[in-house]
Amino acid sequence: MSESIVDTVSHQTGETLLDVQDLKTYYEGGGLFGGDPVKAVDGVNFEIARGETFGLVGESGCGKTTLGRTLIQLETATSGTVSFDGTDITELSGGDLKQWRRNAQMVFQDPESSLNDRMTVGEIIREPLDVHEQGTARERREKVRTLLDEVGLMPEHYYRYPHQFSGGQRQRIGIARALALEPEFVVLDEPVSALDVSVQAQILNLLEELQEEFGLTYLFIAHDLSVVRHICDRVGVMYLGNLMEVGPTEQLFQNPENPYTRALLSAIPEPDPTAQADRITLPGSPPSPRDPPEGCPFATRCPVRIRPEDIDASDEVWDRIREFRDVIRERSRAEQSIGERLKERLGFETALADGDEIVDEEFSDVDLPPDVREHVEQAVTYLSDGDPDAARAYLKEAFGSRCDTETPQYYDVDDRRTSFCHRHATDHDAPGEELRRRGYDTHDG
Numbered sequence: 001m002s003e004s005i006v007d008t009v010s011h012q013t014g015e016t017l018l019d020v021q022d023l024k025t026y027y028e029g030g031g032l033f034g035g036d037p038v039k040a041v042d043g044v045n046f047e048i049a050r051g052e053t054f055g056l057v058g059e060s061g062c063g064k065t066t067l068g069r070t071l072i073q074l075e076t077a078t079s080g081t082v083s084f085d086g087t088d089i090t091e092l093s094g095g096d097l098k099q100w101r102r103n104a105q106m107v108f109q110d111p112e113s114s115l116n117d118r119m120t121v122g123e124i125i126r127e128p129l130d131v132h133e134q135g136t137a138r139e140r141r142e143k144v145r146t147l148l149d150e151v152g153l154m155p156e157h158y159y160r161y162p163h164q165f166s167g168g169q170r171q172r173i174g175i176a177r178a179l180a181l182e183p184e185f186v187v188l189d190e191p192v193s194a195l196d197v198s199v200q201a202q203i204l205n206l207l208e209e210l211q212e213e214f215g216l217t218y219l220f221i222a223h224d225l226s227v228v229r230h231i232c233d234r235v236g237v238m239y240l241g242n243l244m245e246v247g248p249t250e251q252l253f254q255n256p257e258n259p260y261t262r263a264l265l266s267a268i269p270e271p272d273p274t275a276q277a278d279r280i281t282l283p284g285s286p287p288s289p290r291d292p293p294e295g296c297p298f299a300t301r302c303p304v305r306i307r308p309e310d311i312d313a314s315d316e317v318w319d320r321i322r323e324f325r326d327v328i329r330e331r332s333r334a335e336q337s338i339g340e341r342l343k344e345r346l347g348f349e350t351a352l353a354d355g356d357e358i359v360d361e362e363f364s365d366v367d368l369p370p371d372v373r374e375h376v377e378q379a380v381t382y383l384s385d386g387d388p389d390a391a392r393a394y395l396k397e398a399f400g401s402r403c404d405t406e407t408p409q410y411y412d413v414d415d416r417r418t419s420f421c422h423r424h425a426t427d428h429d430a431p432g433e434e435l436r437r438r439g440y441d442t443h444d445g
């Protein structure tokens with residue numbers, strides 16, 4: 001057991017504070033053409049233990065902030081439950097919700113814009129106490145002075161204005177404000193990303209000290225994986241509104257199980273330049289959260305997507321098939337999002353019909369097995385008929401597998417770790433094995 005895991009166990013009680021089940025948060029339509037909701041959080045399950053720091057990582061736009069905001073009811077859940085100390089807080093409203101809110105607060109990324117520059121530091125920190133009518137005016141002022149001290153600021157800072165402070169000090173003000181109502185749970189949304197590296201360490205130390213002193217539970221949202229590795233007890237890896245892998249930080253960093261976690265971690269530069277781990281470059285861009293893939297959310301970019309058994313093709317041909325399907329998916333998406341009249345005016349029908357050109361671009365320099373060629377030609381026929389949706393559906397039927405049609409389950413991959421990937425089922429090779437077979441040197445070990 002590594003040192004950090006021992007640390008983790010020592011300052012947690014193991015008791016669950018938050019239990020999140022099948023949580024979804026969708027942002028409704030809007031936009032020029034209305035249309036499908038943005039599925040920002042699309043069915044996540046996890047728990048956070050009292051006293052722990054749970055990290056949330058993933059590419060920009062994968063839903064981290066939305067998930068954090070939903071956990072403290074700054075966003076309304078579309079469905080699912082968030083049990084906080086046994087109470088489903090998604091059901092609270094009115095006075096009950098106001099009362100509960102004291103338990104959960106948020107620290108924002110950008111201390112430049114998150115503090116009201118027209119209020120004094122004292123007023124900013126005191127505001128939540130005023131709103132919740134805590135004690136007398138004198139007691140509130142006293143409480144603010146204590147908070148200033150706890151976050152490393154001076155009593156005389158009470159009457160100053162935020163613009164008179166540095167970034168790190170402003171973040172201390174934000175933290176004092178978040179702690180004013182003595183919450184149990186704090187969402188830290190990229191709390192140090194806007195700060196200089198030297199200041200980052202000071203703020204991280206402060207957050208750790210405050211956690212220790214007040215028994216706080218943190219959800220720590222971050223892009224910077226080295227910060228997460230340093231400060232978090234457990235980590236959830238998010239992709240397109242889903243949690244792909246959840247587990248203790250060191251286990252997850254040292255031996256990632258899920259193909260997406262492997263890809264995300266392989267993007268971290270190796271400290272040892274002789275280390276051989278290959279960077280896994282993910283093909284394509286993340287799909288739109290308005291139109292996520294049907295089966296596994298990562299299927300369209302996964303380097304170890306399961307292939308159908310009845311087609312025998314080389315890795316290179318499969319790569320081209322994937323690219324071809326991406327192009328067709330984009331076409332069908334463009335088709336769906338643009339109204340009929342506008343499409344005619346923009347001349348989209350002709351543009352979409354040009355399937356032969358796409359085939360030429362994708363496949364001219366590879367030998368296609370006859371059955372693959374037949375399927376590609378059939379898809380092109382649909383495209384030429386002006387029906388990219390049918391082409392997309394056909395390709396899915398011809399080249400898809402359970403990754404394209406079934407939502408994976410959460411597999412227990414080792415002690416306290418779960419991974420959301422069909423490859424953990426016993427009838428498939430595990431993700432790491434398959435990555436090696438396909439020529440990736442992985443980070444294992």
Ligand SMILES: Nc1ncnc2c1ncn2[C@@H]1O[C@H](COP(=O)(O)OP(=O)(O)OP(=O)(O)O)[C@@H](O)[C@H]1O
Binds near residue numbers: 038
């Ligand atoms: N208020 C909103 N209305 C509509 N869509 C939204 C809203 N807020 C976020 N989104 C969309 O929801 C998805 C998830 O966004 P979110 O900010 O939660 O991701 P994130 O992982 O925190 O990104 P980042 O790391 O860039 O902050 C994105 O597609 C985003 O455009």
